[in-house]
Amino acid sequence: MNSTYLSHNNIISSLGFESETVVDKISKEISGLQLVDDPKIVDRPFYSSMIPADALQEAFTKLDIQERHTRLEKMMLVSLDKTLSTSGLELTDRVGLIISTTKGNIDVLDSESSFPKERAYLSELAQRLKNHFRFKTEPLVLSNACVSGILAIAVAKRLIHQDKFDHVFVVAGDLVTKFIISGFNAFQALSEEPCRPYCKTRSGINIGEVAASVLVTKDKNVLVPESVEILGEASCNDANHISGPSRTGEGLYRSVTKALEQTRLSHKNIDYISAHGTATMFNDEMESIAFNRAGLGEIPLNSLKGYFGHTLGASGLLETIIGMHALHRNTLFASKGFRELGVSEPLKIIQQTTSKEIHTFLKTASGFGGSNTAAVFRKIQFI
Template sequence: MNNAYLSYNNIVSALGNNSNDVIDKITNEQSGLELIDDKKILSEPFCASLIDNLALNTIFEDFSDKKNEYTRLEKIMIVSLGQVIQKANISLTERTGLIISTTKGNIDVLEKNSIFPKNRSYLHVLGQAIKKHFGFINDAIIVSNACVSGILSVAIAKRYIDANVYDDVLIVSGDMVTRFVLSGFQSFQALSQTPCKPYSIYRSGINIGEAAASVLVTGKINNLTTESVEILGDGSCNDANHISGPSRKGEGLYRSIKIAIKEAKISPAEIDYISAHGTATLFNDEMEAIAFNRLGLSKTPLNSLKGYFGHTLGASGLIETIVGMHALKNNMLYTSLGFDKLGVSQNINIIKKGANQKLDIFLKTASGFGGCNTAVIFKKVQYA
């Protein structure tokens, strides 16, 4: 079995166009969330994090002079993945895989004012656009499994490397704030007009964000970065409870983490930090607290990063994994922004204020509509 590592990485979001800028903002507890009042998108004001169009188009010019040929999501993905490919200086051969993770893809092309044909909404067409732009030999593998898509892609890349199918896998994850997405969450009465408060007794719902994230997953020890981590284990389980409501006992998440811990050959006590899902909805946060307690993780430092980005859907798991990589490198626990007073039935150790602490292993979890749950465990790479 081949070891798999996360290496070169990038985040494009309201907080910046590269991982280092984003980490600096998180360290200083700066949020990308703001109140938006745009009747073309939603009839009432909503809180979200949006990527600046002018800044996006400016940086996109470094990667293409054909900005009118690409959708907004494709441009965000190309900017993110392009920076990773450049930094890694990697050749795209038949041994290089491409994974694209997204929840809704180019859903905005279905709107009346779109200049693009309707077939651009198909996920495989999105995959073809990214493949063609960069010149990948292999077709893109599309991962679209609700809000676990970003972290599930990491687990899938690991398995391809374990099986010796690829030497390297490049992942790009992305989703956008659109009328379709906002109206869907509004129908659940799940949107908050104020910055979200994961795990708080005062939480009132989620904020939606848009972003793209990219990472190189490799089996090559000689192509790592100072923030690289090894993937120790992963697990995915569907609790089959409800189309939008998770198991009240956290069964799917509990089993996913348990599977990941078993593969990683560690004990729960060896996990130094949890990067949780933490959507700030009533049922998700409660379910997570129950699952973590069932595994003996109630005292493990934990945060949700939704207070910085909002919920970036299919990109969230990968973005939060990249932040976790930098947390291990910097030996830094980042504040769970928005948290004030515990509002779940089980005790969990929310990071109320950023602090330095020696970190070696972290757990990333995600849960999504349809009952999907994924957990992946990462370990800091020790350099001689």
């Protein structure tokens, strides 16, 4: 079977509007989380990473688009424009587009929004991206809770292997809104301080916003220095609960083991794990069980939620792009906020950013409804 790669990429976030800029700050353990006090969102201060409105507008203005767009559309347009332009690819009928999001333009349902309610349909979001960039093919929308970002990469790979496309652009994004924050607040899952994944004193989740994009391709001629090969991927829904993860980690365990089977590598060949790590009591505990069931308890592991918070449907893509750069830089990034292990099974949490020769990483994500996805990536050796 032909190989599939991740190539040109971009991140739009509170830490910057270029992947390299964002990764530079993570390497210095700089977090984008800040205390937000906005009664229009929630009636108490909360920690979040939010994209500065003025910086976003400045970047969007450079695109010289006359039509009005929502905040999320602007984020996605800016990110995808950067990835498209650097790739230099012509948008033929062999080039696909996948949009990954959980809630899309959910903010247009607010009473003060000036956009029509129909704009909240995910198909509307997809069509606006397609029309602006003039894709020849119909876009696919992938909205499967918080595994959406990494699942979009897996679907892109499968479409290429099925010879539907030669290249697929994936763009992901979600917002910090009253709807999102109030929902997690109702779960009593919001932390009143920066989140601390896997830590004994963790107290809940932070929510962040980001847009990210990447080119998935079978063409070695359009690769970049940080490109990686997708070795294997798998998804499993354990249907445990509408919001609570499986107590045995069954879905994540099966996703990880199936993804590893595709690679024909041993779990010992994984150099590090870019885990989901939301800093909620149940998620982190579930992951510790699943990873140990899969024999991965001694593999270096981090969660990037301490830098961005949980960016929902964009998190899997965001964290995969950072993983690409981690392999390229031979660097294990610290799991920010971690102090003392607070789960029942052993995990080798990366506590300090460290230089190390690394070639492979495992990316995992878990979400509401029992969804779980895992993917294995390998560094490309350029001659």
